[in-house]
Amino acid sequence: MLMAAALLVALFPASSSEAVADHAASGTVPTAQEFLEETGGAEDGPIDDVNQTPEQAMAQDLALVAEGKGWTYDEATAQHLTAEEVGAIAEVVARERPDIFVGSALSETPGGAPTLYIKGPADEFIANLVAASEIEIVVADNQPYSFEELEARKRTVHQALVDMGFRYVATSVNITGGGVIPAGVTLEPGLPQQAADIVAALPAELRNDVELTVYETPNVRYR
CATH class of the missing domain: 1.10.287.4300 (Stage III sporulation protein AH-like)
Incomplete structure (x- = not known):
C-alpha cells in the first residue's frame, strides 16, 4: 500500500500531493469537486485546461476516472499504466505484423492483466514481446481474422x-x-x-x- 501511495503521489503535482496521499492512504475516492477544492482549483475557479501542466492534466483525468468508475486513485493509476504498456506492445504488433494483429483489451479489474488478440498461433515474435513486458499480458491467439x-x-x-x-x-x-x-x-x-x-x-x-x-x-x- 505504501508503494502504491508513493507512486500515486509522484504522478500528481506538488500542490495536490498531500491531498492525494491522504485519500490513497485511506482508500477513499474524492469527487471531482473535492479534488479541485483540495488542490486549490475550486477557490481560484476551474482549472485552466489550456494552461494546465501535464501533471495537472493527468491528476484531473485520474480523479474523474476514479470518481466515474468508483475506483480508488491506486486503481485508476494502475489501469492507466496497464493501458500504456499494452498499448505500446499493440502498436508494435500492428506496425510490424499487421497480418496477425487483431487488437488488445484491458481487464475489467483495474490493473489486471490485459489481453492481446492474435490471428493464428502466437509465434516467437509475440512470445518475445510479451516476455519483455513489465506487466502480465494474456495472449488470446488462434483468432480467425486480423484487424x-x-x-x-x-x-x-x-x-x-x-x-x-x-x-x-x-x-x-x-x-x-x-x-x-x-x-x-x-x-x-x-x-x-x-x-x-x-x-x-x-x-x-x-x-x-x-x-x-x-x-x-x-x-x-x-x-
Whole structure:
C-alpha cells in the first residue's frame, strides 16, 4: 500500500500531493469537486485546461476516472499504466505484423492483466514481446481474422446494407467476437422488415457472422 501511495503521489503535482496521499492512504475516492477544492482549483475557479501542466492534466483525468468508475486513485493509476504498456506492445504488433494483429483489451479489474488478440498461433515474435513486458499480458491467439480483415468484412456488410436501400446503417468491428460483425439498420418502407430477411440478402460468405438489429427509428446503438 505504501508503494502504491508513493507512486500515486509522484504522478500528481506538488500542490495536490498531500491531498492525494491522504485519500490513497485511506482508500477513499474524492469527487471531482473535492479534488479541485483540495488542490486549490475550486477557490481560484476551474482549472485552466489550456494552461494546465501535464501533471495537472493527468491528476484531473485520474480523479474523474476514479470518481466515474468508483475506483480508488491506486486503481485508476494502475489501469492507466496497464493501458500504456499494452498499448505500446499493440502498436508494435500492428506496425510490424499487421497480418496477425487483431487488437488488445484491458481487464475489467483495474490493473489486471490485459489481453492481446492474435490471428493464428502466437509465434516467437509475440512470445518475445510479451516476455519483455513489465506487466502480465494474456495472449488470446488462434483468432480467425486480423484487424485489417475484420475491417474489410465490416465495410463489405456496411456497403451491402447501403446498396439494399437502407439510409441509416451502423456497423462495427468486434475484436473479441471471433469474426462476428455487429450491425444495425433503421427500417425503410418497401425494404425487408425482418432481420433474417435482411441478413439473407447479404453476401453469402458473411451471413452467418452478422448480428443484425433492426430499429423503427434511427438509432446508432446495437446489441
